[in-house]
C-alpha cells in the first residue's frame with residue numbers, strides 16, 4: 001500500500017504524539033520503533049511514523065539514521081516526509097535539527113523546507129520566529145532547565161541558523177494569514193535568496209492547516225504535531241472510520257505499572273498527584289548510578305505490590321537535584337545510567353506479568369522500548385493531548401503509553417490506566 005505520509009521522529013514519545021495527531025485527523029497510522037524490517041506487515045495504513053532516538057545523539061549518527069528512515073518511507077511510496085521534532089525545539093547548537101533537515105532536504109532534491117514547532121493544543125505558538133510555551137518565550141519556560149538540552153534562545157530563526165549549513169528565513173504571520181499561495185510564494189522567494197529552511201509563524205490551528213497545504217508542494221518539512229495536523233487534514237479522506245477504535249477492541253489484561261524518568265515540571269506534578277491513586281516509589285538516583293542493587297530493590301518493592309494494582313516508580317527530581325547529580329557525574333553519564341536502570345526495571349516488570357505500561361519521558365521511553373525489543377505499534381485513542389494508547393503489532397499483546405515529559409494534566413497516570421484495559 002502506498003503511504004500518504006511518511007514521518008521520521010527524533011524520539012519515541014514525540015513519534016507517539018505525532019501518531020496521535022495523525023490518527024485523530026483520520027489517518028490510519030503505525031508507529032515503528034527504529035527503521036522497520038523490510039518484511040514488516042503494515043496492513044492497511046495511511047501514515048507511518050518511524051521513531052528514532054536521535055534527538056540527543058551525535059549529529060552524524062542522527063543524520064545517518066534519519067536518512068535511512070527517510071529512504072525506507074520513500075520506498076513505500078511516501079511523496080512527502082515530515083521530520084518530527086519537539087514542539088519546544090529541543091536541540092543544541094550542534095544539532096540535531098539543522099544537520100538532519102539539511103540532509104533530508106538534499107536527499108529530496110528540495111531547495112527549501114518549511115519548519116514550525118507550533119502546536120497550539122499544548123500551548124506552543126510561533127510569532128515572528130519566536131517560540132512561546134504558553135504565555136512565555138521558550139527561554140523563560142521550564143525548558144531553560146531541561147537536563148539534556150536547556151533552551152536559552154526563543155528566536156528559532158537564530159537557533160536553527162546556528163545548526164544549519166544554509167541561511168534560515170521567516171514566513172511571518174501576516175504571510176500565513178494571506179493563505180497557502182502566499183506561503184508558497186514566500187518559500188520560493190526565500191529559496192531564491194539562498195535560504196535552506198524557513199521558520200513559519202503559527203498561532204492557531206487554521207495557520208497550521210494553511211502551512212500543511214503549503215508544505216505538501218514540497219517533498220520534506222519539519223515540525224511538531226501541529227504541522228502533522230495541517231498535513232493530515234490536507235490528506236485525510238472525508239468520512240473515513242475512526243482508526244483508533246479497533247486498538248482497544250480486545251482488552252490485554254495483565255498487570256499495570258508506570259515508570260517516570262522525566263524531570264519536567266508537568267511530570268513532577270503528575271507523580272505527586274498519583275500518590276493518591278497508587279503506591280509510588282521514588283528512586284535514589286545515586287543508588288542507580290552506583291550499581292545494580294538500586295534496580296533489584298525497586299523490582300522487589302514492585303513485586304510485593306503490583307499484584308494488587310498499578311504501581312509507579314520514578315527517578316524524577318527537581319532542577320536543583322538534577323543539576324547537583326549532573327555536576328557529580330556528568331550530564332550524559334547521569335542521564336544514560338538512569339535511562340538504563342529504568343529500562344532494566346521495565347523488563348523485570350514485564351517478566352513479572354506487566355502488560356500495561358506507562359512511561360514518562362522521551363529519552364526514558366526510548367530506553368524502555370528498546371530494551372523490551374518492541375518494534376511497532378498501532379495507534380489508539382488519545383489519553384491527553386499528544387499521548388495516545390499504543391498496542392503492540394507483533395509478539396506479546398501489550399498496551400503502552402509513552403508520554404513526553406511536558407504533556408498531560410495532573411491526573412495523567414490515573415487517566416492512562418483507566419483507558420488501558
Ligand SMILES: Nc1ncnc2c1ncn2[C@@H]1O[C@H](COP(=O)(O)OP(=O)(O)O)[C@@H](O)[C@H]1O
Pocket residue numbers: 147148261262263264285315316317321322323325326334335336337338339360361362363364365403404405406
Ligand atoms: N534524578 C535525576 N537526575 C538527573 N537526571 C535524571 C534524573 N532522573 C532522570 N534523569 C534523566 O533526565 C533525562 C530526562 O529526559 P526525558 O526522559 O527525555 O524526559 P523529558 O520528556 O521530560 O525530556 C533522562 O536522560 C533521564 O535519565
Ligand SMILES: O=C(O)[C@@H](O)C(=O)COP(=O)(O)O
Pocket residue numbers: 011013014015017018085086087088224225361362363386403404405406
Ligand atoms: O513535540 C513535542 O513537544 C513532543 O512530541 C516531544 O517531542 C516532547 O519531547 P520529550 O519531552 O523528550 O518527550
